[in-house]
Amino acid sequence: MNKLSRGFIFVGAVFLGLLATGLSTNASADEKLVFSVGVTQEIDSLNVTVGYLVIDFEIWNMTLPFLTNRAADDFSLEPSMAESWTGSADGLTWTYKLREGLRWSDGEPITADDVVYTITRAVADGWINHRADLANITATAVDSRTVQVVSAVSDPKLPYLGVYILPKHVYEKISTEDMPNYPADDNVSGGPFQIIERKEGEFVRLARNPNWHGKKPKVDEVVFRFYQTAEAQFNALRAGDLDAIDDVPVKLFASVEAGEVQDLIGIAGNQGSFSELAINSGCEKGIGNGHIALKDRRVRQAINWAIDRQLLVDKILNGFGKPAVSLISSANPAFDLKIDADDSYSFDPEKAKSLLDEAGWKDSNNDDVRDKDGVELKLRYYDRSTAGASATTPFITGWLKDIGIATDVKTLDEDSLIAEQSKSEFDLFTWGWSPYVDPDNMLSYFTTAQVPTDPDVGGYNDGNWCNDEFDALYLQQNSELDPTKRAALIQQMLRIFHDEAPYAVLYKYDNLQAFRSDRWTNFTRQPANVGPVLFTQSSPAYLDLEPLGGSGGAGNNTIFIFIAALIVAGGALVILANRRKKGSDDRL
């Protein structure tokens, strides 16, 4: 026994003691009703003029008001800030009447001025989350509670106007140049909740907004905590650190569904999110250097026939999704393409091969890769570096190899991939979309107007595909006010998209979410029965959550640990002290 070992014991004991006390403090109960949500995506920006991630939208849905809202059950039109509205006979002019006594969380009144200011500035500055909905719209304030909105063209989306309204008294102080850097830390809310604390990279904490006009939520606070890995987040839920999580890995979700994890329930909700393999179709009006073979529709179709979508759904999604063969244009499944099973892309490598033969791509030099006029059918295949984004790649590249198409896989971060897409310099890449409720946005992305022509500006049309018939139909549906006729037009467009195959749409996937069923109930899904609870179109679930008395089980454990740690620390000291008595003949 010497000084060194005594020092060691001392530090060890202090450490164990600290540990024990640290554990015991955890038991201090919280009076407030807090609903903690784990997310794997960090907030991109709270600034509604630049942010674009799902988590950002969830927070805006909770803190910013809309004129009108979407119902939880079926996305139908609902009053929100506006209690009523009337339309002109031609459907171009709509007059909204605001509720009385609306206030921002800082006490300032919410008036028609705020609405007009937001719409006017959003159009002038081209705010990314506003501009699509406001493209043809102008607004004027009739009085402090009345807003008149005029659309330059007839618009089937109206009178729904789902844009976030911002507090004029805050935003008018920020210049257009400074806007992209504005951190939106004013915390002025007009929604059911308001941000009360944010630690970047850690959490954002929201409390009820006392000035909210609508239904009063039962929860006092909602906290979003960021986890780096989906597995860590799941463990946090299991341990009781969290009440809900999004983005549960499929196998873990299956174990929750199977009842293998106590006190948890899983909800697999669908709102039309899908994954696709984008194919550079080489639009003549565009730019870029896509592989020549992909300009031929038959080659694109061959790629579609070569993919076993059911296997992808079984293996990658563990069945929590559905194969899909054309664009999913709406969160509402009623809009999906209705197509005969015989017509749609089933897994048929032979058909794929004969289509390639027909297109003139044959393996003339016996290197197992098809070629034509000395050009090999070898395609650049880009993959996103985002966790989990590349699961389909080894499957698809394997199937393409089987039909004689070679691939050169490269992993890019999302921004680099967008840069390549903005130049249309790719052959194939995988990504996905989550559609809005109205199909208009999703359909607009594949019109010729969205084909990238300038790398600095880019464009949404990431199949680099153009089709005059599709463009004409797009304009028609965009002004067709009869819902049945419009739905028929959209079916036609989806059929063209299917046949022209600028995408190999792979599957619709469910959002897998899990909750502490011992603490909460009444999880509102949007749309009813099939949709998810968290990260929905209008985020109504937080208003409906009902607590179930049971608090977390962590408290009992910590007391047990506290005692155990004390015993360990004490025991260690006793043993080591005894050893010391053995005397100096023991050399250490």
Add this chain to the structure above:
Amino acid sequence: MSWRYLLKKVGGAFLTMAVVVVFNFFLFRIVDRDPLAKYRGRSKLTPEQRETMIRRMGLEGSKWDQFVVYVKSVFRLDFGRSFDSTQPVLEEIKMRLPATLLLVGVSTLLTIFIGLYIGTKAGWRRGSRFDKASTSASMVLYSTPEFFFGMLLLAFVAGRTGWFPTGGLRTVGADHDFVGNILDRLHHLVLPMLTLTLGYLGSYALIMRTSMIETLGEDYLVTARAKGLKDSEVMSRHAVPNALLPSVSLIAISCGYIIGGAITTETVFSYPGLGLATANAIQNNDLPMLQALFMLASAAVILFNLIADIIYAFLDPRVKRVE
């Protein structure tokens, strides 16, 4: 320790830092293809605004002009704004620094302390059962990737038992008093710290054991023991201080590895420090952030090496003669 020695070491550290600064300039200009690729709202920029932006980012003119602008901004600690959060990089780093200092600091101290204890004891009684057991254990610890420990601790300790938090820095929204707050932080620190400590304990113990054995071979120690001085006295007065010497510089060099360990450990436990910021900055191609983090980490290792050199000189009078 002579002034000359000190001056030489400090000069060397500055020289290395200069190389880091130059290297950083080139490294991040290789990565950076389109400087505005990540700038929000770039589609709205007029050509004039684009030019202003590029000038402000120091990406205008010849490479030499850019270099001058870059060096000036490094001296002002101005690393621009993070592409991701749009906030100044320096602020972001300041915000995350304490968490990492706490994690890395506590783990390093623990690792050094326990590692030295085990290594000394094993080296002192070479061939004993303790030596064999601890050396084998150290080898296995050394061979295990630290994130593997972390993954196991996370799933089996935090997830199953709930004894420790699964991640983060603190209990969100808890109204702790000052002491409670500290204890809460410590409670969150336990698993990441354990991961990092286990990950680097093995190599420290092995280093210390080796230098203990080397020291024990020295004549004066053999003489001291032969003279019949008490073993405990020989050990604490002569052997340990001398064996510490070679470990000092090795430990300083291994600081670079601990920074790597902080990246993986913070990732496993979603611990919002600089390691996690580094992982995210790489993932998101956030070049201004990455550049600053890289420079900071290099500066930290250089500083540690300098401190080690100075300690070395203080402890070992022979250094003076060699110089």
Add this chain to the structure above:
Amino acid sequence: MKNSDRLIRAMIWDRRRRAFFGVLRELRHDRPGFIGLLLLTFFGLFALAAPLIADRSALLAASGRNNPDLAAPSAKFLFGTDEIGRDVLAQLVWGSRVSLFIGLFATLVAVVIGSVVGLVAGYAKGKVSAVLLAIDDFFLVVPFLPLAIVLAVVLGRSPLTLAIVIGFTSWAGSARLIRAQVLTLRERAYVERAQALGAGSWHVIRRHVLPGVAPLIIANATLIVPVAILTESTLSFLGFGDRLSPSWGKLLDGAQSSGSITINAWWYFLPPGLCIIGIVLAFTMLGRALERIFDPRLRGR
């Protein structure tokens, strides 16, 4: 002339062979070193025998088509299946090739750079040496993992580029060691005599200095391999590895991201973890033993 040349060559080879067997003999008496060698032989055979143990096609994503996912070990799948129903054992054996390739190739890169820099810095004097030392200092202090990640992201993620990146970032220590050794060697009488006799620098390095530092280079190289393998697994874990090659790091990452640790699918996460620990241990034990054998001062370590 030719004959004497051949004779000299034969003598050199004979000496080398004897040296090799001498080292082997010594290793037999060095318990940890011997265990390391055995472990290494085991992993080497494991990698070589890959085609005998599992067909390469078992690596294809669609190969798990008719298999249950995350199935426990059975007669059909000795190590169970992964989250898409593929045989874990097949990935483990084929993965050993990827991991060993990255480890060995990275070491080759590191040793070549390290040796050249170390030899030149030790042998040359003045400015050349000073510049090389400054570069070496830089690579010693630069935070290794972030640098490796940045380079891997820029240069691509194939096993070959990963190996080059890892090698490029881990040569500084060996250069330092070799330089020190060269500095002591060049003071030796026989080197000085050779120089006095008018031998050129290259000749002196090749004939006198290199053989002197070779054992050190070998021992040092053996200790770089495990670091390279650990680095590859760390890169994979952080998501910066090659996603299409079944390295052990990639397997561990797959196990982690599919949640197999949480649902206790031990057959998926333990084997790659233990393989990484095993191979790193093997190289480390062997490398330390070689150091002991080549450097008598370290005897008894």
